[in-house]
Amino acid sequence: MREGATVAGHRLTGRTRRSEVGTWADAVSPDGRPSGALLFDPPAVATAGARERLVATVGADVRLQSGGPIGLLPVIDLVAARDEVWLITTRATPAVADLMAAGRLDPGGAATVLLETAQALLTVHAAGAAHGALHAGTIVIGEDGSVLLAERGLLRALRGEHASAEQDVAAWAALAGALAANCGQGHAAAALRRASAAAAHGLAAARDTLLAERDAFPGVGREGLARAAHGLSAPTSPDLPIGPAAGVAAGSSGGEAVTLLDLPGAADGPGDVMMRFGPGVPTETTAAQIWRAGQTSAAITATQTRGPAPRRRRRRSTAWAGTLLLAILIAAVILWLRQTPGAPLAVSDVDVKAPKKTVRCDGQADFVGVVTTNGEAGSIRYLWIRSDGRKPLEGEQRTSSGDTSVDLPLHWKVTGSGSFKGTATLRVLSPTTSGKPIQDKASFTYKC
Template identity: 85%
Template sequence: MREGLTVAGHRLTGRTRPSEVGTWADAVSPDGRPSGVLRFDPAAVATAAARERLVAAVGADVRLQEGGPIGLLPVIDLVAARDEVWLITARATPAVADLMATGRLDPGGAATVLLETAQALLAVHAAGPAHGALHAGTVVIGENGSVLLAERGLLRALRGETASAEQDMAAWAALAGALATHCGQGHAAAALRRASAAAAHGLAAARDTLLAERDAFPGMGRERLAHSAYGFAAPASPELPAGPAAGSSGGEAVTLLDLPNLDRPNAGDGPGDVMMRFGPGVPTETTAAQIWRAGQTHDAVTATHTGGPAPRRRRRRTTAWAGTLLLAILIAAAILWLRQAPGAPLAVSDVDVKAPKKTVHCDGRADFVGVVTTNGEAGTLRYLWIRSDNREPLEQEQQVSSGDTSVNLPLHWKVTGSGSFKGTATLRVLSPTTTGKPIQDKASFTYKC
């Protein structure tokens, strides 16, 4: 597709890469951030049933990401225009396959890819779904070096098939084998092969095998991987198949995602409810919208809703009484505000993290509690829970009421698979602190299965 066309406001840059379900294109979002656009093969989404399954799969990803980063490529929207369907995501390049093809993936980067991919799959499997099409082309690298799973569930949904965790484990082992071959015959390649073999006992065992052989991978970590992905230039690629871009000259782009139950988990038929919309729809007009459209006065609109005009004398009396009451409230509020002396700002003086004392066993959960000591003032805490399994931390906020000198911040860490594992969680309070610098504490637990 030509550079400059847009999909729901996302301007395509001209760089594309093929996918099993369509064609990816790099884009720029309306606010100037890098984004990715996947145009589905029209034949794959030609039937209503295929579109329904696709919407359900993408909707499941949106729900998974509501709880914070889980290792999936963030979904922005799923839109349609005429007979075309487009998935809009965060930046979807480079893929691991791109780095391998251009020689930009070293052994440390390969180990980082496998480690974070295993962790992401474990998190996804714990939530219920599976990927179903894992390979070097569906694993992408974020700008900070994070490893993200793309196209989760899409291929299987379009085919009307169900993905399974067992298929993902086999695909992870195949990816580990391919990366081992890419790394040659050295110590690192042998370690990757051992990790591939360990996947037969579960992804947790494969992950632990990689962690136990960190010495074989100098430069292992996101920083090196981000450097490899920085400034990546894909080789020349063909244009997207001819067709209008959604929301440009090809008609209005209409979202297919309508997730009314995200804030109401008990509504609808279940947690998987997703409503599909294939047309622009006509929202119910508010009174303000009616006034703007028809140029009516407020009295005329009120008459339409009540069946007749309100008596003028009663309306004037009511208006005068309401005005007097409002003035009295404002005066009282101003007096109270002037009498109150401004309080000291919230400040954190200490952090104490408590971990489970007993060993966590098979498929168990480690419950941490971070106890934050404050000066008792009201305000907002900004903090991070940092886990030793390299899961990307998410900055969070906690409102603190006046008078509370101790605040509990919980962390629930679920572990699955066989083997042994020592996990460490660090609670880092970013602000506000008495020193002006972050304050943190950590604790560890042991997992055996």
């Protein structure tokens, strides 16, 4: 990426790293603070559906963080500049993967990463959300040594998939195993492996396992991580070009970028993002409606290639662009007011599928509950009930408009010798077409 280019007022430094969804760049905010800019891969945001899901996911992060820090990388804005889409955050480097590659993550740092990641995931899951792509590359270290989850839900949203808490737990266990291998042999590595195994009983159990063996991790805490991360940044990748639109339009006098979040005024600092929710407010932001209608490029002025324009002409162009944008916003609101509200989400059927083959010693039974809906957007509240008497697993799954089938997985781990028949019941609490909970169940056989 071209050093010195700006995105929504954030100046890129030229230091970048690749991601599953695009390219991260270190940047400097207008007030001089470190920030991060994620340029999404163009094919990933090529469809209107992908862009709408992206707006919804980033908007959900803003809501999750509105009550205070919860372990997510703070979002500053989501902007479109011509055909480019950028997520602006606080600083997004270094990642845990960078520390591991540089040999700067000691056992204390590894334990801190796992403890804070587990706590952040527990908070996210309690809010009915999930990460969906957790690994060492999507966990970053703040300047104070805090551990922050980056790219929450982005990969799944762009692919039209649903992230689940079960996927996060499995990913956390895999991360613990990788960090244990990174620590070599000894007491600390063994403790990390035990925490990885304990994740089969949930993240709270895994976290408590680590806390119980705190003595195995000298230097645990944020101070050690802050020292390890200090001075370590992403490598420079000059071969990754930045497009002309974002290089000039997003924050310089040559043009303007359109925010895809509902930002009524300038933010006072990173994370100071305001959104509108509640009765009478459309579920999409106005910017998202304009984007879906294919009018984003009309709201962005052409890039100036012959140097800066005279001050009077620049003001006239800016005023004209502002008037045009205001007219488009008013038209979008009028169109929305004339539309008949869509039907609410409703579940009409539940079908639970269990493993056909017998589960063998210390194996896992993977259930899938297929929920049929009317294709509207909303949230499904459900319970997974196991016949072994364990506490029912309560969850909430958001759906996007057009999704008529939603998969809700359940992973049942069985250990020990003997024979066992297990039955899992998926009960959808709401919303249903009848107004009453509906359910289905299936069974598997275990032999060891």
